[in-house]
Amino acid sequence: MRHQLSFACDGAALAATLDAGSGTTGLLIVSGGNEVRSGAHRGMATLAQRVAAAGHPVFRFDRRGIGDSEGGNGGYRGSGPDIAAAIAAFRSAAPQLTRIVAFGNCDAASALLLHQPLALDALILANPWTYDDDGDESDEPALPPATAIRARYWSRMKDPKSLLRLFRGDVDLRKLVRGLSAIGASSAPAAPESLPAKLDHALTSLARPATILLATGDRTAQAFVEKCRPPGVPVERLDSASHSFAGEDAEWLTGRILERLS
Structure with a gap:
């Protein structure tokens, strides 16, 4: 059964939804970006329904x-009090709980790391966000991660239509050279105050189990692989480009979460 409720956080009333279950291990879903709690295309609402079932x-x-x-x-960087208040509200709404596992995708995964310690028993971190807030001020957009560029060009090299376009001169050679130069470029070490460095530190000092879930074709996941080195944290990968694990990928996500709740 699904219940709508509210709880307080620093003087503000926050809206919440509880999908009830009799188990003693519960799942806290932290939304990423500026998404509401139902998620993109109601993906988080569907996930909650499946886990509660x-x-x-x-x-x-x-x-x-x-x-x-x-x-x-306050964005994901200011969401620490919100998450802490949600944990307390969850325990109050489901007093039988002995364990709470938190799941977050994208910057919600990063928030769960940045705001440690939290009163949680385990973390499930999907496609963690590693881009610092400062945008690229150059005239050209930032390149995708080198792993994404390699995969893209390898795919095109195997495509006869792409090769024909190259021979005809239909390809922007400037963009081609820029992309190829990035393939062999080595990643610079993360600056100490950068988001990747902070995430690495949080992963190293975690006092609770964590699992990282990555959609290998997603640029955010690819950037995480390039920028972060989670020591000893299990990583599970899905051959998909869906950042939010949409469609059939939702079953894979549900299965990975249920494994860690059991």
Whole structure:
């Protein structure tokens, strides 16, 4: 059964949804970006329904300034109090809980790392966000990760139509040279105050089990692989480009989560 409720965070009323279950291990879903708690195309609502059907309570919420919640939107970097308040509200709404596992995708995964320690028993981190907030001020857009460029060019080299376009002169040689030069470029070490460095530090000092889930064709996941080196943290990969594990990928995601709730 699904219940709508609210809880307080620093004087603001936050909206939440509890999918009830009788189990003693619950799942806290932290939304990424500025998405509401139902997720893209109701993906998180569907995930919650599936996990609750297996007997595990699931708690979702809109952080301050998002969706039905009051307050100002402080982004994922300012969401620590929101997550902590949601954990307390989850325990109050489902008092039988002895364990809470948190799941976050994209910058929600990064938030769960940046705001440690939190009163959680395990983390499931999908496609963690590693780009610092400062945008690229150059005239040209930032290149995708080298792994994505390699995969793209290898695919095109095997495609006769792409080779024909090259021979006809239909390919922008400037972009081609720029992309090829990035393939062999080595990644510079992350600056100490950069987001990747902070995530690496958080992963190294984690006091609870964590699992990283990556969609190998997703640029955010590819950037994480290039920029971060999670020591001893299990990584599971899905051959998909879906950042939000949409469509058939949702079953894979549900299965990985249920494994860690059991």
